[in-house]
Amino acid sequence: MTDLRAVDLDQLADRTGIRVEFYDPAGTRYGFPTFPYHSAPDGLATRRQLRAAGLRPGGHDPVAQILWRHRKTRRVAYLYRLDLAAPKRVASPAQRAAIAKALLARRTCRVCGQVKPYYIPRRYGECLDCLEGSQP
Structure with a gap:
């Protein structure tokens, strides 16, 4: 699998000292590799993105998550590996x-x-x- 680090966010933290709230690729803060909205690494997709591509998770558990705030609540979207995704099933x-x-x-x-x-x-x-x- 690809490296779960976002190079741009790492460089931002090194350059400015600013830590992005929902950036935790190692999973130490949230217990699961976590990325901010629009910052998921390549090779990972949400269920909706898989469905749009004609795929499904294929029985595999999520490997990471995206967190963001919507109004005052924290929202989450789970990320699945594209290389483990299976084609969508078709109704008989x-x-x-x-x-x-x-x-x-x-x-x-x-x-x-x-x-x-x-x-x-x-x-x-x-x-x-x-x-x-x-x-x-």
């Missing part, structure tokens, strides 16, 4: 048929039996036309 034709059947059931009204172009609100259990007809 039977699975796709089952999903299509379930989605059709969500658009079918239980009262009038019509298939609507929208999902029937679970709150009411009937389409909006039947709901309007049942109210005084």
